[in-house]
Amino acid sequence: MRWNKKLLSALLLVVMLLTTVLPGAAAAELSATYEKASYYDIATTAYSRMLLFQNGVTPAADSKDHYGLIDATGAVKVPFQYDLLESTGGGYFIVTQGEQMGIMDSTGKMVLALGDNYIQMNNQVISVADQDWNTTYYTADMKPSTESAYYGESSGSVEIEGYGWVEEVASGYYVAYAQEGGVALLNSSHQAVVPAGQYGSLTLAGVSNGMPYLEASSEDYTQTCIIDGTGKVIVPMGSYSYVGGVSPNGKISVCTWTQGDDGSRSNFVSKLYDLTGKEVQSWTDREVNTETYFRDLAFTLDGEKYGTMDESGKTLVPNEFDMLTSAGDLSKVVVGNENPADEWSYILGMYSADGQKILDVKYSELKALGGDYFRVYDGAHYGIANGSGQFTVPLSYQQLRVYCRDFIEAVNDNGGSKVINVENKEIIPQSTEELYVYKDYNTFDYNYFDYTNLAPSYDGYEGTVLPFRVKTASGYETYYVDYTTGQSLGSLPVLASNITSDGRFVYRDNATGLYGFGQLTQGSFPNPDAPASGAGSTVQPQNVAYATSYSILVDGKAVEFKAYALKDANGNDTNYLKVRDVAYILNGTQAQFNVDWDGAAGSIVLQTKTPYTTANGSEMNSSFTGNQPYQKNPATVLVDGVKTDFDAITLTDAGNSGHTYFKIRDLGKYLGFEVTWDSAQGAIVIDTTKPYSGN
Structure with missing residues (x-):
């Protein structure tokens, strides 16, 4: 009934790029004499706005591209003699010299001699593999660590x-799954409210006023009921085609129908229950769904077109659309019809929950930005509309790159851009070219991506400051803006790195292309909120992976995976499973595969059509409960020896341990099994007998 649109979102570090001569309002503290500086060396990371010196030194390179260590005055502390120096962030540096690698401290002493080592970092842990590929792990400050810390995985679980x-x-x-077999429901005292063996499976259907409601299947999985946290049956056991979740109004629907050979559905029978177990309504002509993100009831009369209605059956949003989805809150819905020019997309519009049309069904995109604002695309230009259907930003931009509602890059048809908020207030003035934010080694053009989040640097006054390049008729300026509030913190008439709390920055001389340090003079960077001195905050914004309660069917059988989802701005889910869980469950099927780790290559290795022989005990176990913070997992994944572009995340628990999860559809696509969504059952369906179709 609903179609989950997946929009790419990316997490970025805000760092540097620099150019031209120093402005008159600043002085050259260290002249531009250095050829290179790695992304650890200068300006910002996701942790602070301070220059990242380790024990008073930082790597730099001379004009011959040889690396050494310098201090803040430019004095050479370790001669320029290495091919590369990379900071571990803990006062040590990974050294590369030809084909050899080692680790040295900030004085230049080698704590791990140069040799046939392969050294890399992940999760702030150093991995050192020798010529025989024996691997040792260290923390960033060279204390012993573990393989599991390096991979960000743990086999721990809640113990009862x-x-x-x-x-x-x-x-x-x-x-809880009993050690002798069977699934049970336990209370806060760890006593069995529902004993193991009474039901074949228990899956969360929703929570209302702190009370959970669970979908419980019969032991042969052919019938289903809904129970509450006391074990009371709310919806009686039956053979349902669809079982709904708990709606915001505290209702649960179930439905049966007849499906024809052509896939069409007919003979609908739907029933609606309240949370006391009372049947409050029934229908014999429609499928009725209790989707948790709709205020009222979604329904279809023919299995093809969808709308909404109240509990009496009165139609609110007309029953004439190919899809319905959330508009970000319960007061509105986004509707759509299939795009005749593109079978994979919809033409979209918006209605109020009461059935009043807000935006005509004619847009290629309606993306909720929160705060009752929506990014709208008509196929040619972007604009922003509010929940009343009024355009606060006109449909006149080639792109609107939304970092947050108060910080939106608006790109015009000529390639220039400015920063505005959702009410069209100008935050950064119009540039004659697209804006660039500073990142790792180079400036990064956002034209290639659609961003909804950034991880900018946190400074000492708990703001989030981004440096942006603006090109005017007279040259470049660097604008510094708090992207959370949209407040401009000032500008420099130079392309520079982010500025430390004590006014230092890095620049690059346009004439020579070399790097140096600059120092702002009093009053040259007006920012009354900036701290007088000191390092910035180390607090980072967290992305959240949501624990899901979707049923997952594998070859028709319900499996209790520990699934998580990332939500887009519309509240739609992209679902993820732990890869070893999938390998464990699919073992022995046509789609079986093995999972291994290649420490030499630093890669996850998947071998298709192969039994799962590398089980490590973590399968179908997890230390997580509820929603969890996550990070994107950058590890290389090889499928039958070929590098493959998987979407993977690492979930981290309170003990700083985690597991790596893969997007379910990626697993199906690259490992050769079908993944579909069954809206009737509200279930993710995995079919190992069919190839992946992308439907």
């Missing part, structure tokens, strides 16, 4: 005596 795997589905309620 007598149970092998436990999931907290609501505060004080646990779904």
Whole structure:
């Protein structure tokens, strides 16, 4: 019934790029004499606005591209003699010299001699593999570490005596698998409210006023009911085609229908229950769905077109659309019809929950930005509309790159851009070219991506400051803006790195292309909120992976995976599973595959059509309960020896341990099994007997 649109979102570090002569308002503290500086050396990381010196030194390179260490005055502390020096962030430096690698401290002493080593970092852990590929792990400050810390994985799990795997589905309620077999529901005292063996499976359907409601299947998985956290049956056991979640109004729907050979559905019977178990309504002509992100009930009369209605059956949003989805809150819905020019997209519009049309069904994009604003695309230009259907930013831009509602890069048809907010207030003035934000080694053109989030540097006054390049008729300027508030913090008439709290920055001389340090003079960078001195905050914004309660069917059988999802701005889910869990469940099927780790190559290795023989005990276990912070996982993935572009995330728990999860559809695509969404059952369906179709 709903179609999940996946929009690429990316997390960026804000760092540097620099150019031209120093402005008159600043002085050259260190002249531009250095050829290179790696991304650890200068300006910002995701942790602070300070120049990243380790024990008072930082790597730099001379005109011959040889690396050494200098201090803040430019004095050479370690001669320029290495091919590369990379800071570990803990006062040590990874050294590369020809084909050899080692590790030295800030004085130049080698703590790991140059040799046939392969050294890399992941999760702030150093991996050192010798010529025989024996691997040792260290923290960033060269203390012993572990392989699991390097990979960001842990096999730990919630422990309750007598149970092998436990999931907290609501505060004080646990779904637990008994060591002798069977699934149970436990209360806060770890006592069995529903004993193991009474049901074949228990899956969270929703929580209302702290009480969980669970979909419980019969032991042969042919019938389903809904129970509450006390074990009381709310929806009686039956053979349902669809079982809904708990709606915002505290209702649960179930539905049955007849499906024809051509896939068409007919003979609908739907029932609606309240949370006391009372049947409050029934229909014999429609499928009724309790989707948790709609205020009312979604329904279809023919299995093809969708709308919404109230509990009495009164139509609100007309029953004439190919899709319905969330508009970001319960007061509106986004509707769509298939795009005749593109079978993979929809033409979209928006209605209020009461059925009043807000935006005509004619747009290629309606993306909720929060705060009752929407990015709108008509196929040619972008604009921003509010929840009343009024355009606060006209449909006149080639692109609107939304970092947050108060910080939006607006690109015009000629390639120039400015920064505005959702009410069209100018934050950074119009540039004659597209704006660039500073990143790792080079400036980065946002024209190639659609960003909804950044991880900018945090400074000492708990703001989030980004440096942007603006080109005017007279040259370049660097504008510094708090991207959370949209407040301009000042500018320099030079292309420079981010500025430290004590006014230092890095620049590059346009004439020579060499790097140096600059020092702002009093009053040259007006920012009354900036701290007088000191390092910036180390607090980082967290992205959240949401624990999901979707049913997952593997070859028709329900499997209790520990699944997580990332949500886009519309509240739609991209679902992820732990790769070893999938390998474990699919073992013995046509789609079986093996999972291994190549320490030499630093790669996850998947071998298709191969039994799963490398189980490590973490399968179908997890230390996570509820929503979790996550990071993008950058590890290389090889499928049958070929590098493959998987979308992977690492979830990190309170103990700083984690597991790597892969997008389910990526697993199906690259490992050769079908993944579909069954809206009738509200289930993700994995079919190992069919190839991946992308439907």
